Amino acid sequence: MDYLKLMQERHSVRKYLDKAIEPEKAAELEAYIAELNEKYDMSLRLVQGEDVFDHLILGYGMIKGCNNYIYVAGKDDENLDERAGYVGELVVLKAQDMGLNTCWVGGFFKKKRVEYTHPEGHRFVLVIAIGYGENAGTPSKTKTFDEVSLSKDVPEWYRNGIEAVLLAPSAINQKKWKFELIGEDKVRVTTAKGPFATTDVGIAKCHFELGAGKTVLFGE
Ligand SMILES: Cc1cc2nc3c(=O)[nH]c(=O)nc-3n(C[C@H](O)[C@H](O)[C@H](O)COP(=O)(O)O)c2cc1C
Numbered sequence: 001m002d003y004l005k006l007m008q009e010r011h012s013v014r015k016y017l018d019k020a021i022e023p024e025k026a027a028e029l030e031a032y033i034a035e036l037n038e039k040y041d042m043s044l045r046l047v048q049g050e051d052v053f054d055h056l057i058l059g060y061g062m063i064k065g066c067n068n069y070i071y072v073a074g075k076d077d078e079n080l081d082e083r084a085g086y087v088g089e090l091v092v093l094k095a096q097d098m099g100l101n102t103c104w105v106g107g108f109f110k111k112k113r114v115e116y117t118h119p120e121g122h123r124f125v126l127v128i129a130i131g132y133g134e135n136a137g138t139p140s141k142t143k144t145f146d147e148v149s150l151s152k153d154v155p156e157w158y159r160n161g162i163e164a165v166l167l168a169p170s171a172i173n174q175k176k177w178k179f180e181l182i183g184e185d186k187v188r189v190t191t192a193k194g195p196f197a198t199t200d201v202g203i204a205k206c207h208f209e210l211g212a213g214k215t216v217l218f219g220e
Contacts, residue, residue, distance in 0.1 A: 003210040006096045007167040011137025013101035016066040019132045021048060025098055032094050033070075040087050042074035043118040046130070050115075053129065054108045063103060065134075069127040070102075071114065076123035084125040085202025089168070092128060093210075101133030104203075106171055106196045125199065142166050143175050151181040157212040158187070164211025168204045171196035177204045186217045 021029075026046060033044045046068065053063035070091060072084050092102045106126045116124055146152070149162050158181050165179065176192040177200060189205060191197045209216045 001093070001097055003093065004164060004167075006093050007164055007207060007210075009136065010092065010096045010102070010167070010169075011139060012103040012169060013133035013135070013137040014062060014103055014129075015064045015134040016101070016129070016131045017134055018065060018067070021068060021100065021131065025100070029091070029095065029098065029100075033091060036087050036090060037074075040074065040083055042072075042083065042087050043122045044073065044087065044091065045071040045117075047071055047115065050113070052109045052113045052127065053105065054110060062108060063105060063129045066103075066129040066131050068131050069105075069109075069114075069129055071118075071124070072126050072128060073118040073122050073124040076121055080123060081125060081196075081198040082202035082205070085196075085199035085204075086206045087202075088126075088128055088199075089203040089206040092169075093206075095130055099132075100130055101136065103129040104169055104171070105129055106199070126196070140173050148175070148177065149179050151179070154181055157214060161187070161208035161212035161216065164207040165204045168200075168207040170200040170203065174200065177201055179204075179208065182219070186219045188220060189218060 030046055037043055048068045051067050052069055053066055072088050074080050074083055095102050109127055143166060145162050162179060174194045176194050176197050178190050180188045182188050189201055191201050
């Protein structure tokens with residue numbers, strides 16, 4: 001997969017066509033989700049034929065015509081909100097690679113209509129709208145390397161990581177994360193407070209690692 005290209009092409013899509021996901025595509029996505037659930041102690045699920053999105057609010061947050069979502073839940077430990085971001089974004093990029101569109105949705109969905117089925121000890125975090133968009137969406141406002149990285153004189157892998165981070169989705173496009181290179185190869189990520197800011201960190205770490213092209217040692 002050319003991850004940088006996928007990241008450049010991915011935008012949040014909020015208007016969807018009335019077109020189901022083909023069974024073979026759904027099966028491929030489900031197989032990938034099952035792999036990730038096993039590896040990261042998560043319980044994500046693709047739900048099809050269910051519109052759980054709010055239609056009353058006009059403007060930001062409204063998802064129109066989407067009949068599918070990815071239910072994001074996982075083992076309820078202190079790392080879950082971040083892991084939800086990391087694992088969910090892997091699914092988002094896989095969906096993008098399969099020609100599907102997505103939008104992370106933390107707030108504007110009908111919570112009562114979501115089917116809360118997950119193993120005991122797991123917790124639900126949020127959903128991701130998924131399907132065929134009316135269009136591919138448009139690029140949103142991004143930040144610069146200097147705004148996001150506290151380290152300036154950095155190796156190429158780190159610079160490539162930040163380039164990918166700049167393309168990461170974040171709640172209300174807050175992009176509150178800061179990256180810093182500690183020593184030769186450790187990366188520290190911090191964030192200011194904000195809605196779903198910890199999940200944003202997980203998404204950004206996912207982009208960073210894929211951009212850097214290696215497993216990154218994240219730490220204090
Ligand atoms: C954790 C999280 C929660 C989000 N919640 C919503 C939401 O409730 N409604 C919505 O329309 N967009 C939501 N978004 C999408 C962001 O608004 C979007 O990622 C951001 O504006 C950047 O745009 P882009 O994804 O097209 O790059 C969410 C994104 C993230 C990462």
